[in-house]
Amino acid sequence: MIEYNTDDQSEIGSGGDFSVKVIGVGGAGANVLDRMALEGSEEAELLTLNTDLRALSTSVSSNKIQLGATLLKGMGAGGDPELGKQAALEAVDEIRNAVRGYKMVFVSAGLGGGTGSGAAPEVCRIAKEEGVFLVVFCTLPFTFEGKRRMDQALEALDTISGYANAVITFDNDRMGELIVPKDGVTEAFAAADKIISQSVRATMNVVADPGIIRIGMDDLLSALDAEDSRCLFGYGVAKGDSRAHEAIEQALKCPLLDKGKLLENARNVMVQVSGGDSMTLFEVELVMQEVSKHIGDKTQILFGTGTDKRLGSALSVTVISSLNGPRRGHGGDDDGGSPPPARISSVPSSVATAAAAAQTAPQSPLAEAVSAAEAVEKKPELAPAAPPVSRSAGAPEETSEPEAEVASEVESEPEPVAAAPEPDPVDPDPEPVAPEPPVVAAEPEPEPEPVAAATEPEPVPVAPALPVVEAPVAPPEIEPEPEPAPPVLEDESPVEPEEEHFEEEDVVAEEEAPSVLNPQIQSQSRTVVDPEIQRRPVVQAPMQLVTNPIAQAFGAGEPEQEEELEQVVSPPAKKQVVPPPRRAPRPLTPFASDDESLIEVDSPETDSVVANLDNSQKIRLTRIVPGETGTQRVSAKADDTGGQPVQPEKKRIVRKKVAAKSAAPTPPAEQEATPPVVESAGSQEMLPLDPGSKGRFEKTDPTIVDGEDLDVPTFLRKRKK
């Protein structure tokens, strides 16, 4: 499977090399650093600067520089910024060395005191001279500390703003509100430190982890782009059912955002949503909806999302923006305007698939959609059918982002690619297809393992199901071939839809077979195929998946059933092996004639679902003969569909005929057609929608609670389980 290396996207290398430095200046700054160190910060190097030797010695950060060792002799600056400044100047070389070579420096300081207001501006100046990207986090003193200190703080802030790329200020007065009044002083300050350290970390993450939808330094800059360079910052993280809601609520509750009210005037708002693998697209949407409530029409949202395994089941929301008076209205709109297209283009492939998947199946968790590929990858562990699996994984991505992605895939999977271009004409295609059954045959060995899989509902090695029967013929070398075949088909599919789609049908079915379990993948498969012509095959594909397990169950589990299966399936399979030569010359017609006629009967082109139904019904009929599990399901199904005004009779007859034909030595195409049909039966039952069973509520808004459609009689739903 192809991995898209997202690391390349991060502007400051993530991982081993420390290119981020966090500097705490003065007592308050050191506290923030301590908090960061406590919470563990592998990503950045911490440096504490202080004049007060005692305070410095208790700091837990990895590096420390004493300011004004000779001037102040280890004492504090005593609230005099001038002293603080002199002290910093004394250590200017050390500071310069400390920041040299870093791409990004965060400075955290508590303004108002001597060291904070005196030394911090100097540190910033030095850092700026070294050409780093400088983000300053500073606190403004409490009002009760007096006007003088506030003036000192504001003056320092002014100076700092001149140097820093971004300044994020925390008003201590406001911090007070964040904390429950009953809390002790220690907790209060701890909470304040925590907020700052959170914001440092969040900013760092935003820039260091590109995420699925990339958001980076440029976004940060444009979000922070404002004259007074003071920031609005909100951060929330939450777990549990309503985590999206809670996280954004927390973020907006951050004192800096004043419940989101301050966002209204912001010109650019940067929002990053990240969560573990379980984060769903819906949650992201929820967060964004919430955010959009608080911002004006003119505001540009710079949006990023990514999954971060460290978050586990939590979801975090970071909101960064700049305080922007009305005076600056839309001045910078142009610079804000350009980023979005760029961002879109830079969306990694996985996002595209995720988005596509989301469209088809909006309820599927985002992460799953995105990591469907990963999931599939894992499956090989369970089942030996690795090659097909990897193929299926690749497929959705490929199709959803045809241009760039295909190219990249080609690189990663040289073999198939090579195969792909050649088969261009339709004729060669059938070849790979035809051999496929034998390929499967090569895998009889896996069977025992699949058995395990079969007991689970997940028949990962779908391929084996068919092939098992066909086993005798299989040449082992063919195995590689299936791999090439699918990509080829899909690549071509856009080009020559008509002819290929038949083949695709087969191929897709086989490809997807491994992913029987994942409804997502099914939905993805839809995205794979081009809208109209290919829809039919696609629909069938999922069906195949489901039935395969059954077939497997027979094949794997009980010998008796195997026999039965052989009766039904195996003869066609053998025939299949025979036909390939025939088909090769005239790939289109054989398929088209038999196969298509079938399909045509089943499904009018426009209404694929109905086609499904019909199919499944027919399939049921055919299947009832062999399987116990199968029959059970069938009966349940029959109930539901019974209510619907489908014309089952006729079609069943047709199908029966077909089945009969296939039993007899008829053209290969039909046989091919029949097995998939059989397979398609099961999938229908897996589909969440159960048409025809809602009675009078058929046309109303569905009442869906906890994923169950309450309009369907509880009694029926229960019985199904």
Place this chain on the structure above:
Amino acid sequence: MARSSIYVGLEIGTSKICVVVGEVRSDGAIKILGVGHHPSAGVRKGEIVDAETAQTCLHDALVKAEDRSDVMVKNVFLAVTGAHIEGLNNRGTIRVADDQTEITEEDLEEVKEIARDVSLPKENAYIHSIIQHYYVDGQEKVLNPVGMLGQTLEADYHIIHGVKTRIQNAIRCVREVPLEVEDIVFGPIAASQVVLNREAKQQGALLIDIGGGTTDYVCYSEGAVVASGCIGVGGDHITNDLSMVLKIPLARAERLKVEHGSANVNHSAEGDVIDLEADSHFAGSKIEKRLVSEIMAARLEELFMHVRENLDAEGLLERLGKGIYLTGGTSLMRGIDDLAQEIFEVPVQRNELASMSGPAALFENPQYATPVGLIRYAQLLEEQRPRAGGIGGLFGRIFGGK
């Protein structure tokens, strides 16, 4: 308040439209002057889907009510429901200005504004904001903080909100009749005014109003609304279930439900058979009574479980001192109280309406709890209005007690 005033409650339900004209006497007693009801059409799951049909039905009901009460109805209180309506709790906090020590009415207004400032989905609008309790500097459960000394004032509000346009549609439909809508009230809030007495609200009670298309609930604890909500499942679903599973026409299913239905599976012995006689549309069949019960019980059980889940999240079930009150048409079903008791594990009572003068027989029917409740609601609203700026004790607490 030495005058008597006449209020009209209107409920457009999924199964019936009901207009109740009531007179509130100067002594505060309510007399029901007349009631008009008509089976409704064009309403699904508590919401109007076909305005014209619904209006016709509404008009019929209105005419009946006007005839019987001899009152020209111009303004109505409209009960709304629908699965889109949700309740949530939020707390607002303000710091009283430094130079001011006593908490004033304005502070209450402000804290209310803040408490209401929850982030609703964009398309949603407030239906009710109901005060639960105030907290002054951490002191809990202050009923009336005005005049108290304090720095921090907090208020817990229960906010009921729903999709704006869906509510507006109901209002618009009524306006076209034409009737003026004086206020909209979430159904169970109205019903609870007559079903729950002060004691029940104080000790904790859950009102479940199972109507035709929806099931609404409201939970009281310590005199305040602590939870409310609506699930889009009601008696019609049961009928539909019976019809679907037993494969009988809807009309027969409805009759079967009313005549033989029971939510308690034990009520029917194994082998009891109901004989559905044939008619022109139906071939007739024999149906096992037990199966009917099973179908109904499955539906109701699921419904109760959903309500329970919503309350369990906040641990409210333990606070139901007075247990559960069932109301709405479906609460007439046999065995439903047993089933509810089984699921909620608290005492369950069928609805008993508080006493009221007028054609009493009618109001003992739980189907009328909501429209009659609307009258009570209107009365409370009226009582509270002149006081709002004054003594203020009851301000905003109108739903808390009676």
